[in-house]
Amino acid sequence: MAAKSQPSAPKTKSANGLTNGKAAAQGQWGRAWEVDWFSLASVIFLLLFAPFIVYYFIMACDQYSCSPPVTTKAAQIYAAWVTLQVLLYMLLPDFCHKFLPGYVGGVQEGAVTPAGAVNKYEINGLQAWLLTHLLWFANAHLLSWFSPTIIFDNWIPLLWCANILGYTVSTFAMVKGYLFPTDARECKFTGNFFYNYMMGVEFNPRIGKWFDFKLFFNGRPGIVAWTLINLSFAAKQQELYGHVTNSMVLVNVLQAIYVLDFFWNETWYLKTIDICHDHFGWYLGWGDCVWLPYLYTLQGLYLVYHPVQLPTSYALGVLLLGLLGYYIFRVTNHQKDLFRRTDGRCLIWGRKPKAIECSYTSADGQKHHSKLLVSGFLPQMAVQTGMAPSGRSLAASQSPTPVSTQSDSPRQVGLQGPSVWAHSSVHSGTAHKQEGA
Template identity: 75%
Template sequence: MAARFRPSAPHTSTASSVAAAQGQWGRACPQPPCCVQALGLGLLWVPRWPVHGWRVQVEWPPVGVQEASTAAAAGTARPRWFSETVPQVLLYVALPDVCHRFLPGYVGGVQEGAVTPAGVINKYEINGLQAWLITHLLWLANARFLSWFPPTIIFDNWIPLLWCANILGYAVSTFAMIKGYLFPTNARDCKFTGNFFYNYMMGIEFNPRIGKWFDFKLFFNGRPGIVAWTLINLSFAAKQQELHGHVTNSMVLVNVLQAIYVLDFFWNEAWYLKTIDICHDHFGWYLGWGDCVWLPYLYTLQVSARATRPAQ
């Protein structure tokens, strides 16, 4: 059944089970000394993995495609700026969902999340499928008719975009940390462990928000990275077409199967509100950086492995 719009203000549950969970749910337990070492290694080494994955796939190619791979790795032959985050913010907060009005079985519009440890039930605007459709229709219209930018733009600027994604990931994680200390959305849902690095990595606030609708956790989990996933695949397929004059069956298969996964996520976005990501995880570097960098750069290694290589 299609969702109906309801008032946006969160309300508080008085259930006794919620009260009993106070102080126990979340990451409020003391951390052992070895945790600091593990956190340091994670913050230092994990950001290197996307770069290493790219170098393995593109900078060290099979014999015969070295020249194309070197140009791709440089990513600066025709420097361009391509930003998806700002448009996704606008599609998230400024365009209420209409897909649920005409797609049978799809649940969109304003939906309630799970009860938080403090007893709050937040409301969310479920419009991810709409945002994905608009983004990709504009992308395809540009590739076919408008020619505002080449469809290979993501591939051509992959490393500069990696720098931008890292800056965004660390910026949003740091802002979430400061916000949790100074002006949390709901102080009763904050968890402090006494370990600064653990708080930074795993998060303090349960549901950091700006205003009534911009929810950090839902937006970064379910907008820029996962919407970009299929755009990245299309851009790498376009690069393969440019380099070799055709798109291989394996590239088509990766695009189709991963698009099915992404569309399944957006079709079930209302259900996602009741999963572990929303119901248990606090928002810190683990989600902020992970959604901006880890998801789009590691989950797309299959297409980067194929873009510069002709069919074997």
């Protein structure tokens, strides 16, 4: 691009007898006088990330002897891991619900989608978790196929493999949404490629009848791996120091309780924000493959390098605090589930629950009704964290469909498409339902 002279530059005599104006006419010297958007983006990128680039290369050579980031062994481990989870998800129908009282598994229905469809899911996450960990312990104590520290020993190469899978599945979901969506009525296009890639185009991408991208990647392979990663960290601590600290035991126990709770209530998960509202893009695809297993397990990784043996009283205090947090979490979810299952005809804290009632029309023209709970633990926590009870998290976590929480006039809901409208009213007990626009 031809350079332009600066209009404000003074014309002074130079050493060769030419004025600045004449020199500018012949072409500017030195750095650019004008910056396009690409150059600006490059400058910002270097300012923000250049130190991290240096850190990466130095640490790669210092900690990993300048070895390739993705090793053949790590690729084989990760491919075997994902393949195992796909097989457990697709080929082994759930049998746990046949002998575990209170557990709901097998084929279950999800929420009504914006297009008016009701998808079916094979709920077998608890079974997959149990079988995976049974194989893990059988190997550790009997078979000795691989070291229990295998995850820790290949931690960084596995991170690269997880990133590759995260971007691959996100890209595939993007292409699928444009070219061969499962249900074109539930695709959303913003006109911005990067936003579409991050937040997703397709609402419920599937391959065949049963392989649902959202349910698989949300529950497997990341959450099943969570507890295995912690066990590998504990095994590494045993290998390095000859014992496992009580702080590492606490991390394993408390986080295992949360993971088991997730799989025990996997059917309930079908009515939460991830399944009912989020489209499948990089946010879920990469997040479930990388963010979840690598950041949620940082406590255990820290304890491998910095073992902490807590005094018994401190350890008991941490355990009780963790169990109290889990109790609040579980009771909150139970209140929401009870409210949903009984259509609000229940008691919460000994009283009829307050609710926001909404009605809306899905893309197929059918009218639906929904209620949002505003009693119990959930709104109390929302107020304490600065969230209004009508916030997106509250609405999505209880309602099987996109709704509005405006109480004065109907509005178009932007979560799932332009064809969904809702109207709502706040009431106590089971008051009448209002029709939408």
